[in-house]
Amino acid sequence: MSLSENLRLPKPCPVCGSHNMRVPSTHNPDEKVHCASCRTYICLYSDAMAMLEKEPRSEEERLIEDVVNRDDRS
Numbered sequence: 001m002s003l004s005e006n007l008r009l010p011k012p013c014p015v016c017g018s019h020n021m022r023v024p025s026t027h028n029p030d031e032k033v034h035c036a037s038c039r040t041y042i043c044l045y046s047d048a049m050a051m052l053e054k055e056p057r058s059e060e061e062r063l064i065e066d067v068v069n070r071d072d073r074s
């Protein structure tokens with residue numbers, strides 16, 4: 001039973017460069033966020049959330065754009 005979930009952070013892991021992190025599913029601000037690949041401690045969950053709030057959602061916007069562009073079946 002896994003009590004954590006994946007989260008993509010704008011800041012990469014200092015050890016392996018991965019952006020995929022494991023965060024506790026409890027979403028407790030005092031819980032620790034670890035790298036999903038090498039399990040290095042990255043930061044606290046509250047720090048990760050602050051990081052994500054600052055980061056513009058460029059990737060999500062690009063995905064929406066892709067969906068719109070794909071709609072030109074002629």
Ligand SMILES: [Zn+2]
Nearest residue numbers: 013016035038
């Ligand atoms: Zn790592």
